[in-house]
Amino acid sequence: MNASEQMISEVTAYISELVPINIEQVKNKLSSILAKYHVKKVEQTDIHPDLTEKIRLFLSAKKLEGLSPNTLHGYGIELNSFSKHLKKRAADITTAEIRVYLGQFEHLKLSSISKKLSVLKSMFGWLAAEEFIQRDPTTKIKPPKKEKRLPKALNIEELELLRESCKTSRQRAFLEILYATGCRLSEIHDLNRSDINYQTASSRVIGKGNKEREVYFSPKAMYHLRKYLMNRTDLEEALMITERKPYRRLSKRGIQREIAKIAQQAGLDKRISPHTLRHTFATLTLNNGADIAAVQALLGHEDPATTQIYAQLTEEKKRETHKKFLVL
Secondary structure, X not given: OOHHHHHHHHHHHHXXXXXXXXXXXXXXXXHHHHOOXXXXXXXXXXXXXXXXXXXXXXXXXHHHOOOOHHHHHHHHHHHHHHHHHOOOOHHHOOHHHHHHHHHOOOOOXXXXXXXXXXXXXXXXXXXXXXXXXXXXXXXXOXXXXXXOOOOOOOOHHHHXXXXXXXXXXXHHHHHHHHHHHOOOHHHHHOOEHHHEEOOOOEEEEXXXXXXXXEEEOOHHHHHHHHHHHHOOOOOOOEOOEOOOOOOOEOOHHXXXXXXXXXXXXXXXXXOOOHHHHHHHHHHHHHXXXXXXXHHHHHHOOOOHHHHHOOOOOOHXXXXXXXXHHXXX
């Protein structure tokens, strides 16, 4: 029995339970109607095509709204994982099922679970607004409480130790660029040689939400960047490239590994990543008296509260402030 015949039998049997009918007549009528369609049974082990289609429509809509390729890629990974777990039509998915799905990630940090929920809220909210589904099953699910942890920044001594531990002009250039600009890893990864304005010692980068902003290089960063580029003999346009042929743009993972390697050479036992240098840029500039609104703009933060978490004064700065401003 093919899928169409099975469907006709099941529908006919259901109707016959409700009202008296001529079963053969109803079957013949349904058969003539379904002849115009291709019917395929969805197995319980398969991802439901309806959910796959809804995810595709959602991602297409978000692409038109201007979401960055990195964000869309992240959304796709999360929603693909979700669709493999819940093999149902989007309209049939319940709040309880989403809670059970999120509850299985006990090994993840609350921030990671919150990210998964945020993606689901975005999609189901969009589906409800576009009237693909009657109600949004994520409405009643509250995000986990945020973990109140201060970003881990380096102190000045640790930063200098990293600088002294660089063994190549490439390592030093990477370190200085990441620290001086305070850029996100994705922003640095996408930079090209032609993006650098040597007159203003600055560059334009594309941040979250596809927003462009100007970032600046320190004299140290410019010196080591020039030194690194002068030693290159390739024609690759990327600012950061692989060490060996065939030369190509260094992956984000490759940049992370290079920074971790410098930290290992320095003998630092703490985990250091490109984001650590972004934290360090924010913390040290704020502790040195920078205006928080200016730092917000340099980091590309949309919400001032995000920048505010870096404004935790060091004990030394607190002592200086007390000594300078206390009225005796």
